[in-house]
Structures are given as structure tokens and as C-alpha cells.
Amino acid sequence: MNKERVLIIKLSEIKNETGWLKDRVSGAWRINLDTIIKKNITHVVAMYQQKVVDDYSLGDEAGYHLTGDDAGRVWFDLVEYEGNSPLKGKRFDYKTANPATTKDLQELLEIEVK
Numbered sequence: 001m002n003k004e005r006v007l008i009i010k011l012s013e014i015k016n017e018t019g020w021l022k023d024r025v026s027g028a029w030r031i032n033l034d035t036i037i038k039k040n041i042t043h044v045v046a047m048y049q050q051k052v053v054d055d056y057s058l059g060d061e062a063g064y065h066l067t068g069d070d071a072g073r074v075w076f077d078l079v080e081y082e083g084n085s086p087l088k089g090k091r092f093d094y095k096t097a098n099p100a101t102t103k104d105l106q107e108l109l110e111i112e113v114k
Contacts, residue, residue: 004083004106005043006045006103008045008100008108009025010101026078028075033063043056043057043085044078055088056078057081059077059078062076
């Protein structure tokens with residue numbers, strides 16, 4: 001059975017600027033690109049104060065920043081969410097210090113705050 005895994009990006013701030021959220025979520029994260037590939041991650045959620053503020057699907061391109069302040073961090077293209085399990089607007093009891101983690105979708109749904 002293939003379990004769907006989600007990449008969770010926890011944000012410490014939100015700005016009400018056009019394009020800011022998508023740019024920030026696709027930005028520079030300390031996560032191994034192999035993790036995203038091997039775990040077959042296709043669903044990315046942006047979480048702020050334990051609430052999903054948006055969800056995306058991974059686009060066709062991803063890579064590492066090679067220079068500058070973000071050297072060694074992963075970036076990826078994001079597109080409008082195309083899956084069957086939208087999470088936008090849901091709240092989860094998901095506490096972790098790491099701002100970029102992966103979680104099994106079913107396990108994530110079990111900690112939803114209703």
C-alpha cells in the first residue's frame with residue numbers, strides 16, 4: 001500500500017502581499033532533496049500557528065541553492081494543489097521545531113483539531 005506523505009512547511013510569519021506565501025514556501029529549506037524524491041512527496045502544505053494556510057502540489061523542478069545565504073538549502077516549484085485531500089483551512093496539533101518536515105497524510109489527519 002502506497003501511503004501519501006505530505007511536506008509540511010511551518011512558517012513563523014505571514015505577509016499579506018501578492019505572491020509572498022508561494023514564494024516563501026518554495027524558497028530555501030533544510031531538507032534533503034532525496035527525502036522528497038524517495039518518499040514520493042507531491043503535496044506541500046504551508047502551516048502558520050498550526051493552521052494550514054495553503055496547500056500546493058510540487059511542480060517539475062527542484063534543486064539546491066549553490067551560493068549565497070541559502071547555499072545547500074532546497075527550493076522547488078509549486079503549482080495549485082491537484083490532489084484529492086486538500087488540507088487548507090484545517091488545524092492540526094503538530095508541534096515540531098523543524099520548519100520543514102514530512103508526515104504520513106493519515107497520521108496528520110489523526111491529529112486534526114476539530
